[in-house]
Amino acid sequence: xxxxxxxxxxxxxxxxxxxxxxxxxxxxxxxxxxxxxxxxxxxxxxxxxxxxxxxxxxxxxxxxxxxxxxxxxxxxxxxxxxxxxxxxxxxxxxxxxxxxxxxxxxxxxxxxxxxxxxxxxxxxxxxxxxxxxxxxxxxxxxxxxxxxxxxxxxxxxxxxxxxxxxxxxxxxxxxxxxxxxxxxxxxxxxxxxxxxxxxxxxxxxxxxxxxxxxxxxxxxxxxxxxxxxxxxxxxxxxxxxxxxxxxxxxxxxxxxxxxxxxxxxxxxxxxxxxxxxxxxxxxxxxxxxxxxxxxxxxxxxxxxxxxxxxxxxxxxxxxxxxxxxxxxxxxxxxxxxxxxxxxxxxxxxxxxxxxxxxxxxxxxxxxxxxx
Amino acid sequence: xxxxxxxxxxxxxxxxxxxxxxxxxxxxxxxxxxxxxxxxxxxxxxxxxxxxxxxxxxxxxxxxxxxxxxxxxxxxxxxxxxxxxxxx
Numbered sequence: 213x214x215x216x217x218x219x220x221x222x223x224x225x226x227x228x229x230x231x232x233x234x235x236x237x238x239x240x241x242x243x244x245x246x247x248x249x250x251x252x253x254x255x256x257x258x259x260x261x262x263x264x265x266x267x268x269x270x271x272x273x274x275x276x277x278x279x280x281x282x283x284x285x286x287x288x289x290x291x292x293x294x295x296x297x298x299x300x301x302x303x304x305x306x307x308x309x310x311x312x313x314x315x316x317x318x319x320x321x322x323x324x325x326x327x328x329x330x331x332x333x334x335x336x337x338x339x340x341x342x343x344x345x346x347x348x349x350x351x352x353x354x355x356x357x358x359x360x361x362x363x364x365x366x367x368x369x370x371x372x373x374x375x376x377x378x379x380x381x382x383x384x385x386x387x388x389x390x391x392x393x394x395x396x397x398x399x400x401x402x403x404x405x406x407x408x409x410x411x412x413x414x415x416x417x418x419x420x421x422x423x424x425x426x427x428x429x430x431x432x433x434x435x436x437x438x439x440x441x442x443x444x445x446x447x448x449x450x451x452x453x454x455x456x457x458x459x460x461x462x463x464x465x466x467x468x469x470x471x472x473x474x475x476x477x478x479x480x481x482x483x484x485x486x487x488x489x490x491x492x493x494x495x496x497x498x499x500x501x502x503x504x505x506x507x508x509x510x511x512x513x514x515x516x517x518x519x520x521x522x523x524x525x526x527x528x529x530x531x532x533x534x535x536x537x538x539x540x541x542x543x544x545x546x547x548x549x550x551x552x553x554x555x556x557x558x559x560x561x562x563x564x565x566x567x568x569x570x571x572x573x574x575x576x577x578x579x580x581x582x583x
Numbered sequence: 584x585x586x587x588x589x590x591x592x593x594x595x596x597x598x599x600x601x602x603x604x605x606x607x608x609x610x611x612x613x614x615x616x617x618x619x620x621x622x623x624x625x626x627x628x629x630x631x632x633x634x635x636x637x638x639x640x641x642x643x644x645x646x647x648x649x650x651x652x653x654x655x656x657x658x659x660x661x662x663x664x665x666x667x668x669x670x671x
Binding site: 483 | 619626633634648649
């Protein structure tokens with residue numbers, strides 16, 4: 213299968229993120245220094261359990277407080293969004309998350325406090341954000357596991373290119389909760405080991421991290437733009453991928469073709485799992501054999517549905533600083549020789565691919581270039 | 584004489600995964616349980632089974648790689664439980 217990437221360029225007017233290492237500038241700086249936000253934390257928070265690698269904002273605790281612990285962080289992040297009549301017909305908001313406030317539903321089971329239900333389900337959560345940030349009714353909500361942010365970015369680009377919007381605010385957030393950490397722990401992919409993305413070792417492990425980000429996409433000329441986006445779903449299995457890596461290759465080859473032979477680097481998904489990490493690294497090594505491949509989840513953890521936009525914001529900062537962090541947490545040997553372990557200058561490249569993958573066999577990639 | 588732990592595991596697999604049309608004695612000792620078309624079991628079934636095994640035998644399965652290896656067959660699972668120190 214050889215799909216064609218969606219070629220609807222969208223300018224980036226503004227973009228930012230928030231991680232446990234701070235805003236995009238601070239996070240990039242810390243990643244360049246090789247800092248790790250992940251810490252061993254009991255998988256069920258105050259409920260105890262095995263210590264697993266989690267990167268948590270602020271209090272470094274993940275209990276379900278009221279109001280939810282993610283709300284102050286989102287206020288900080290959204291204070292940096294350019295003013296606009298967000299949520300009006302020509303300036304819609306696209307909200308993406310894989311979790312929304314799902315952890316509060318779990319908290320409700322324990323406490324029976326109905327206040328937890330006000331932001332537990334996705335649409336209740338989005339309505340809370342609408343009220344909090346004064347958005348109008350034109351808020352579009354997407355959730356597709358860990359490619360959620362990519363789906364939102366592609367939807368926003370289509371709104372712009374079809375003339376339905378002037379600018380679109382794409383907003384994403386995922387915060388770790390005992391419910392989510394416990395789920396990954398049950399699957400045995402979140403265990404006591406720190407993640408080492410793309411490293412060929414005996415046991416894999418991921419980390420989970422809090423993350424939030426926004427991008428304002430515009431039809432107007434902008435210094436940076438998303439040139440192409442590719443989405444693909446294998447439709448094979450709930451948690452597994454085609455063993456031959458063909459699902460990874462579909463997106464990698466589509467976005468490589470959109471690159472048209474330009475020199476690119478790749479910010480890969482690279483969570484720290486062994487099989488998916490190998491398949492991803494091999495797919496990009498085939499599609500873009502000269503492109504260095506990095507993952508930052510060995511420091512930040514996997515920010516789940518938000519990772520595509522969180523890491524897009526960091527890639528934009530990396531382009532501005534002319535320096536990309538390497539694959540923090542990995543020492544090698546790696547699955548392919550394309551994996552970059554150390555930071556490198558970005559000016560030798562004409563664009564960067566941001567790639568993410570998700571449960572359900574979903575794959576996504578976008579191409580970010582200077583206009 | 585049949586290994587009592589293997590017999591116990593086969594019963595536990597049928598019960599946990601609600602394999603209504605499979606008898607415990609139909610499960611071979613040395614064939615893969617997961618990923619084969621014969622039993623139609625997938626990773627969600629593996630998750631259910633691991634949770635049950637950890638409770639039933641007081642063992643810890645530390646990673647997905649260990650889980651995959653331990654669940655490669657009933658005989659391997661029995662060996663893993665014994666290697667984990669369970670007196671079965």
